[in-house]
Amino acid sequence: MTDGAHDPDDLAALREASDVLGIDGLLSAGERDTRDRVRAFVDAEIRPHVAEWFDRGVFPAELAPALGRLGVLGMTLDGYGCRHASAVQYGLAALELEAGDSGIRTFVSVQGSLAMGSIHRWGSDAQKEEWLPRMAAGEVIGSFALTEPGAGSDPGSMTTYARRDGSDWIIEGAKRWIGLASIAQVAVVWAQTDEGVRGFLVPTDAPGLDIAVLEPKGSMRASVQTQLTFDRVRVPASTLLPGARGLRGPFSALNEARYGIVWGALGAARDSYEAALRHALRREQFGRKIAGFQLTQRKLVDMVVELQKSGLLALQIGRAKDAGTLTPAMVSLGKLNNVREAIAIAREARTILGGEGVLLENPPIRHAANLESVRTYEGTDEVHTLILGQHLTGLSAFR
Template structure:
């Protein structure tokens, strides 16, 4: 008589078994970041969001630095040198806690640190990268301006030569980490084209007033950068790049992290909805037992699963050196849009409780409204992909 074996049950949190695509080290990275978030962020983040602050940001930065998360995909200078997929998984775990915390890490590592690591001088790298990797110095990235977002080629911030020095004048807007940063990477128009400058905080003429009254990314420091006749020495300029190639290369790094990070927010809301539906009783049974609720949960799970498969695929391509900028646009456009839809659907399952900060759903919903816009709007990524598949540019 043949003994029958029972088929394993599907994992409701990973029905496609995507975890099987990850290496033991990748799983370990995700678990390490998840443990830090559970200990240092999750118990407090709803209160931070409600109060509109990220208290002890320097302490949190050093915790993240000790774990090796800051600039973790960069080589040397105290950076962990981990893979793109490992970095993506870290972003997903961070954003499962809060988009603002993931933004802190993304701006530090993929924008400010990457700009110095990729385009800076050896002196700039030695001066800033080890401290930034350890979280002992915080960086920000100044590209967006009050009236210039999707068209950075028309930025109004300028830099002119004065002897061997540079004089920088202008404004930057919506700058994560700005008012707490020790160093800002600022992009400006020059007679030679767009150039990047490493601006230490405290330089005369430089200030970073904090932006308040936000209803999204409230557990994040957001600032304006003001540069009034900021005099910088010749060695402050990033020497290895001229033109928009510089800032756009940095944005591509940050967008890649968002491909993964947005799924963390989606996963948190999906898990909250699944748990709530199993506990909330109406008409004598849990609402998880009703067909319409199950359809919502299944649709949310499908979109999350497809987004995660896309993220893993793009991560493998990035690790192989074959990832194209247009493919990053594909991931950013799809995953943020679907993550926001998942969060909105989760809110309907939680009913009135969905708007309470006792649950993570409304916080993630509000945060993703910002994530949908920054590092390239839906419209811009749509046009990037439109040009890629048709061969016709439609930006103007």
């Protein structure tokens, strides 16, 4: 361009300039191919519609089969139609999906990491054969019911109870903030029993199960969250996940979901930054592009510094997961940092867009709203701070 400014329409060049540390060069060809395929899907299938979905407060359930064909449902699982991709490949997919919208990445996480992951790890061979191939294809949607009205950060205090009745189980209680349940065919339900916490595969049309959609919401509007009420819901013994006993069952799935958030939040932050950068390169005030003003450049630089640091953090955690050396403290550090920084980036990006930044055609305000939910679910800032505090001191501050 004649004034020396970068071309706001050359997104590839802007991304290359923004990758100051050359993180892209740390990825393998296969990892970049995965990222690029998911990025192309988001550009074609999500970006043109997401502002409308968010505004109307609807989740596009029709995307499920397309996400299945893309290979991102249960992406890291082995067999049953799953891709058995690496942790880094899944992380890059989560990043690109959340660059579209947190609600879309959350669907993939609930379906693949929470519901499918629980069945794959703790289910019987018959349960795996029954559910996983159809869930991987997006033909069946699953849900994961752990959080309760009175038990969020402390799942050990859950009051939903399952008792034996002959060869069946009867479940009573309530779950809240449960993703996808109103559009799902099966829910992985965690309940107290005389044997400790157990997991059940409950059909969502089971008699006595009431599912209410939680709305209206100011965040995660292109997603669906629900409350489940169990009024003597009877399920056969074949629905019990035989391998899961105690809180280790749901916690193993939560760690998988938290890992996806480490990368996903980075996508929302990057998309916000890029919207701000491109606007600043187009917008003129006082006779010059606002990208040339010192205060604007400082905002952009601060965003890139945190994006690059968060990207290295996500990649290190992904490499550790692939190497089998990942620890819960690593995941907590990644989730705590990357979501916190992503919110700050989205909010700062909105300021560069000025009044235009409150329009849903510009993504920062939508990402900022969504990230408030991401910051809360799969462990709040406070929970992850205390997990790290216990790791550092050896002392638990929870009880």
